[in-house]
Amino acid sequence: MLVATAIAACAAPGSAEDGYRLWMRYPAVTATSEIDAAPATPVLAAAAAELRRGLPAGAGPVMLAPAGDPRLAELRLPTAQLGDEGYLVRRATVAGRSVTLVTGNTDRGLLYGTFALLRHLATGASIERVSLSSSPAVKLRILDHWDNLDGVVERGYAGRSLWDWWSLPELKDPRYTDYARANASIGINGTVLNNVNAKAISLTPRYIAKAAALADIFRPYGIKVYLSARFSAPIELGGLKTADPRDPAVAAWWRAKSDEIYRAIPDFGGFLVKANSEGQPGPRDYGASHADGANMLAAAVKPHGGIVMWRAFVYADTDPQDRAKQAYAEFKPLDGKFADNVIVQVKNGAIDFQPREPFHPLFGAIPKTPLMIEFQITKEYLGFASHLAYLGPLFEEVLDAQTGARRGETVGSVVSGAAEHHGISGMAGVANIGDDRDWSGSSFNQANWYAFGRLAWDPALSSRDIAREWVEQTFGSDPALVDAIIPIMAGSREAVVDYTGPLGLAHLMATGHHYGPGPWVSDLARPEWNPVYYHRGDHEGIGFDRTKTGSNAVAQYAPRLARAYSDPAKTPLTELLWFHHLRWDYRLSTGRTVWEELVQRYDRGVATVADMQRRWAALEPRIDAERWQKTATLLAVQAREARWWRDASLAYWMSLNQLPLPPGSAPPEHDLAWYKALSFPDAPGNPQ
Known part of the structure; x- marks a missing residue:
């Protein structure tokens, strides 16, 4: 009875999920079938151990064999193009036995094929129809x-x-x-x-x-x-x-x-x-x-x-x-x-x-x-x-x-x-x-x-496809859950751009620790340490002129791009103020002025985070309590800090341009002096 109670406790929905397993959250019940890994090398031993850890029950026998294994000769497998790290995973009959075959030209290829097979299964695909082949496009893939x-x-x-x-x-x-x-x-x-x-x-x-x-x-x-x-x-x-x-x-x-x-x-x-x-x-x-x-x-x-x-x-x-x-x-x-x-x-x-x-x-x-x-x-x-x-x-x-x-x-x-x-x-x-x-x-x-x-x-992979396979491995392959999380991820980086540096603005954070906004900083010893160096904001306009009338950094790009970047009408809005210093009242392709567009994007960034919060809140019944709560808490922090970035930035820009906010846009919560007075000498990650 004590053993049964312990097993039940480990399997209970309330048991802690601390995120340690990353995207390798293998099934509770794994396969007991044969894993044939020969010859025995440390790399193949690691691959075989991973299969024993991660194959679901009923997966059937898996064979790890290099392309040069004589047993594979009659299969005439297309392995020549796989290089040193590529893999081939497919169903095959080897020596009269039906197996899932993982092969490649080296044991490293077999290792990567092993993980590809486990990823294939963890994202809801069938082992009976597995057919995977890939080799890396980049040789050095380094952290x-x-x-x-x-x-x-x-x-x-x-x-x-x-x-x-x-x-x-x-x-x-x-x-x-x-x-x-x-x-x-x-x-x-x-x-x-x-x-x-x-x-x-x-x-x-x-x-x-x-x-x-x-x-x-x-x-x-x-x-x-x-x-x-x-x-x-x-x-x-x-x-x-x-x-x-x-x-x-x-x-x-x-x-x-x-x-x-x-x-x-x-x-x-x-x-x-x-x-x-x-x-x-x-x-x-x-x-x-x-x-x-x-x-x-x-x-x-x-x-x-x-x-x-x-x-x-x-x-x-x-x-x-x-x-x-x-x-x-x-x-x-x-x-x-x-x-x-x-x-x-x-x-x-x-x-x-x-x-x-x-x-x-x-x-x-x-x-x-x-x-x-x-x-x-x-x-x-x-x-x-x-x-x-x-x-x-x-x-x-x-x-x-x-x-x-x-x-x-x-x-x-x-x-x-x-x-x-x-x-x-x-x-x-x-x-x-x-x-x-x-x-x-x-x-x-x-x-x-x-x-x-x-x-x-x-x-060449799609970031959205990568997000999908990560979600399926990390939170489960329930389509409704996956389809709810992916939009949160897909718009999240753009939200940060919106509330920290829209329209190509950059390097506006507080100095040293880089935590929070500091577009007003101008008193550091070297010019390029100061955010004002990068935005060049003044009463008339904003942005860094990198055309031939300014630093001419556009000339470092190929001529076709240089011509486009030299013309504000042809420069993507996402990079506009990176390349151009424009008047606050310059009219953009959106129909709004630079000032109106900046405010709109700051507001959009804050609104996107609020939407992320709402979407995540709706997922509470579908996600373990520990990971749901930590993410919900961090989203609340993000919502507060997004508003801080938006309000502090707008307060500063308004001190320069003396322009009112467009109708419907809320004023900053505090005055500029309040934001400038904030100090965070103990922010993490800052070398002392």
């Missing part, structure tokens, strides 16, 4: 962890770092394995363990041993580890007087350090480097170029098959005219000068992960250089972990953007390497993962991690 060695996560809003650096390498938290499982399930194959604002001690023997322990855990899941490297490490660790990449002693130091790392981690992926940006050291300190620095490091790791990911985020006080032009100006002249194991990592936009900004002009502009796009999964500028903002549409919007450089070329085709047929390609996402029990601070933040992985595998 960048901005985790510091003291456990603080820069721009992290889900607790402290997942890595317990103090206890590694001895203590190996089982959660590290679950992290690897989650990443493998969506095709992520690499992890940068430490912050791009790197400490040199990350490369000391003590920390190499810690990274090696994590690499051992991740390896069976097809995940390589990478390290952010501090460019001045030869000085700080090696006692050299210089870090000049042209100095033979510096190059020798990096070769020796790379050899040391590869002895501990034979499949180490390579280095990520932030150089000459925000005070970080780099080759330009010595009159050398980014190519000089990247190529020196690339030569050090090349004998081991390693790569260098060199960030193009060169945010320095070098162009007082327009910060948005800096990366293009420094990297365009270097096209074709990087080694073949260097990939330049470019943020999706030219400023800094704003809720919306045009795609970075480097995409399409340096065709001889492989480019790796960098997205931010953690929501530094989209409400931290508190606001529901599904980022799939943001990622999709950028990847689908036409570069204009060549016919049909998109940012996605540049990133995948398809446009220029580069041998290396990549997509990086700044992780939103911490040690919170639900990994990312809320259920819906998990969807952004998921969407990044799925789009890194296939940039």
Whole structure:
């Protein structure tokens, strides 16, 4: 009777659902059928264990076999085009037995095929009619962890770092394995363990041993580890007087350090480097170029098959005219000068992960250089972990953007390497993962991690389709439930754009911690640290003139796009004030003036969040109490903060233009002085 009571308690509807299982919420009753996995490798063992964990009852036998297995020869399967990581899943008769076959050219392909099969079943499809085939369009699919060695996560809003650096390498938290499982399930194959604002001690023997322990855990899941490297490490660790990449002693130091790392981690992926940006050291300190620095490091790791990911985020006080032009100006002249194991990592936009900004002009502009796009999964500028903002549409919007450089070329085709047929390609996402029990601070933040992985595998996927499969795996496949949640997700990012920076406005948040509005900030030491630098609002108008009458940043885009962006009548409204400084009374295609349109969009953003609240409230009977309540609470926070953003922003704009609000639009709750007086020195994720 006690056993029966315990079982009933575990199965009761009121039992806690804390979000730990992410989208891998496998059935309570799993299959007991045979799983044939041969030959026995650590990767295939991980795949077989996942099948035992996740196959539903009645699934029947599953066979994991590489394409070269003699038993599959008579099937003549189309596996040649699958590459190293692709998979094929289908029903087949092997040696007279009907099985669900998972195959590929490598054990990693079989691992990804295993997760594809489990995703297929979790989204309500039948195993009897399974027919799946896919291979990744992008080779490097990497999470960048901005985790510091003291456990603080820069721009992290889900607790402290997942890595317990103090206890590694001895203590190996089982959660590290679950992290690897989650990443493998969506095709992520690499992890940068430490912050791009790197400490040199990350490369000391003590920390190499810690990274090696994590690499051992991740390896069976097809995940390589990478390290952010501090460019001045030869000085700080090696006692050299210089870090000049042209100095033979510096190059020798990096070769020796790379050899040391590869002895501990034979499949180490390579280095990520932030150089000459925000005070970080780099080759330009010595009159050398980014190519000089990247190529020196690339030569050090090349004998081991390693790569260098060199960030193009060169945010320095070098162009007082327009910060948005800096990366293009420094990297365009270097096209074709990087080694073949260097990939330049470019943020999706030219400023800094704003809720919306045009795609970075480097995409399409340096065709001889492989480019790796960098997205931010953690929501530094989209409400931290508190606001529901599904980022799939943001990622999709950028990847689908036409570069204009060549016919049909998109940012996605540049990133995948398809446009220029580069041998290396990549997509990086700044992780939103911490040690919170639900990994990312809320259920819906998990969807952004998921969407990044799925789009890194296939940039052509639809963000709405990704949302559907995530909801079905996370909350259940009841069509009514799924159809109710997807609209909440689909409009959520646009709502944040509306109440924080409509019509192409950007970088309007309070400085430092980036929490809440601060469009009035104008007293910081460098011009490009101040929000007023980006909106240029005054009594006459608003917006940053990036046409030839202003900074001429439009000239960094392909001619066809440059012509469109130079004309406010042809510039999309979503990017209008990014490219143009317009009078408040300038009449738009909507029939409203700039001022009227701004107010309308601020109001729309607030209204959208209220609608999200209503939709979510109606779902209470269909969702477990724990996850429903946490989301409802966070939506209440978002509604309050959306109104705060709207009211504070309008109060400030009205102080400039002296215009009344359009009829029907409510006045701000407080005066401008009240909003300016707010202070949040303890906001999370802010490096101190």
